[in-house]
Amino acid sequence: MKPNLKACGQAMVTAMVNAVLAVALMLLVEFAISGTFQVPEPYIWAGVLIWAVIFAAQFLRQRHLCRACEQTDEPSSAETVGKS
Template sequence: MKPNLKACGQAMVTAMVNAVLAVALMLLVEFAISGTFQVPEPYIWAGVLIWAVIFAAQFLRQRHLCQACEKDTQSPVTESARTASKS
């Protein structure tokens, strides 16, 4: 359960930062074109969609990384034994 919560938190932060940056870029382009800082509704929906896609992908990636890291720390094999077995 803990790796899922950690993965969820990290994915949430990553997705939120990326979505905010994407909406900010859209608003900057809108300002450059029209000269006003109006926030059209499609931009908000685009930001939500960007957040959802990035969150889903990052959650799966982070969960895999957390589980792999947890397996490595629980493994009784030490680093010296790993390097000895490789040579």
């Protein structure tokens, strides 16, 4: 259960950052084209879709890494990169 929670947390953060950046980029382009900061509804749905896709992929990836790390008792690559 613990690897799933850890993977879920890491995937949630990654997905949220990527979705916020994608929506911000869409709004920046919208401002460059129209000159106003309006948030059309499709942009919000696009952000939610981006979040969902990235979350699913990252969750599966992080869960695999956490389980592999647990089996070998070695620090994961994400923890190793953060410490160096």
